Amino acid sequence: MTNQMITARGLTKTFRAKGQEVAAVQGVDLSVAEGELVAFLGPNGAGKSTTVRMLTTLLPPTAGDAVVAGSDIRRDPAGVRRRIGYVGQGTSGGHTQRVRDELHAQGAFYGMGRRETRARAAELIDSLELGQVANRQVQSLSGGQKRRVDIALGLIHRPELLFLDEPSTGLDPHSRANLWEHIVDLRRETGTTIFLTTHYLDEADQLAERVMVMDEGRVIADDTAPALKQQLAGDRVTLAFGSATDAAAAAARVGGESHGAIVTVTAPDGDRALPRWIRELADAGLDVHAATHRPPTLDDVFLTLTGRSLREEGAAA
Numbered sequence: 001m002t003n004q005m006i007t008a009r010g011l012t013k014t015f016r017a018k019g020q021e022v023a024a025v026q027g028v029d030l031s032v033a034e035g036e037l038v039a040f041l042g043p044n045g046a047g048k049s050t051t052v053r054m055l056t057t058l059l060p061p062t063a064g065d066a067v068v069a070g071s072d073i074r075r076d077p078a079g080v081r082r083r084i085g086y087v088g089q090g091t092s093g094g095h096t097q098r099v100r101d102e103l104h105a106q107g108a109f110y111g112m113g114r115r116e117t118r119a120r121a122a123e124l125i126d127s128l129e130l131g132q133v134a135n136r137q138v139q140s141l142s143g144g145q146k147r148r149v150d151i152a153l154g155l156i157h158r159p160e161l162l163f164l165d166e167p168s169t170g171l172d173p174h175s176r177a178n179l180w181e182h183i184v185d186l187r188r189e190t191g192t193t194i195f196l197t198t199h200y201l202d203e204a205d206q207l208a209e210r211v212m213v214m215d216e217g218r219v220i221a222d223d224t225a226p227a228l229k230q231q232l233a234g235d236r237v238t239l240a241f242g243s244a245t246d247a248a249a250a251a252a253r254v255g256g257e258s259h260g261a262i263v264t265v266t267a268p269d270g271d272r273a274l275p276r277w278i279r280e281l282a283d284a285g286l287d288v289h290a291a292t293h294r295p296p297t298l299d300d301v302f303l304t305l306t307g308r309s310l311r312e313e314g315a316a317a
Ligand SMILES: Nc1ncnc2c1ncn2[C@@H]1O[C@H](COP(=O)(O)OP(=O)(O)OP(=O)(O)O)[C@@H](O)[C@H]1O
Pocket: 015, 016, 017, 022, 023, 024, 042, 043, 044, 045, 046, 047, 048, 049, 050, 051, 199
């Protein structure tokens, strides 16, 4: 049987701020197996960071329990902290120390010996391609380099489980892609279990073996990205007609929606259904002038589940 690295049951956090209650996390159940790379996806304010802060023992839950890397978060928080790495949002913001010294200090913090710390720091500097900047002050680095230093700091004590809270927020697309490559490589080399939060759909889609979608304090979906897309969204097919009347008649036949002369329809195997629809509609005297087909995205999944688009919310934020 696979060992579980995280098991949480009924995890709940209610904040009281200015006389108001905020139900940030509402009874979350989750399991992460050893070696998995899981993305925790959701819009701003969904409760992702609050969940991670409870799992990493930075915040006591209002209710519920969790066992993380073999220790109970309430009974043995020190045990959890010893075995996990945590990279928060903007951890190494304004450090005046050099990269290498920062890593050495972190090793000492975890009680590692001098020789072991130095060897481990050198290894991480190498695998995260920080060699060129190892003697520079952290505060002088680019956003992408700083995030790689954050990850090295989180990994210095060889944790079994690494939490990355929005690792690529604020990075340009090139630096984000570069950071993902490093995360994937590290994972392949070390087998570290990784739990990352993100509100980037493509990040969750490309990086993670499993995606948990969170909204308004609850986990509303939990599966692989292809399974979520297939089960909850389906292919999106768009058909164009010569008139709104034709489109309305066609929509009724194929089970889609018409907007002016355009029909949109969602189907599990839209690519295969398309030629059949075109034939059947032509037989009924409804000429398809143009047709497009696109596979579903995680945003379609979120839209199906919540009626809202995560992409628009992300853009608004
Ligand atoms: N210390 C706090 N006091 C009061 N409310 C809080 C506190 N921390 C978080 N919240 C609220 O809890 C909810 C969940 O916040 P959380 O930061 O967990 O969301 P998130 O999914 O991580 O969002 P983001 O993607 O913006 O980081 C939000 O409504 C937030 O305003």
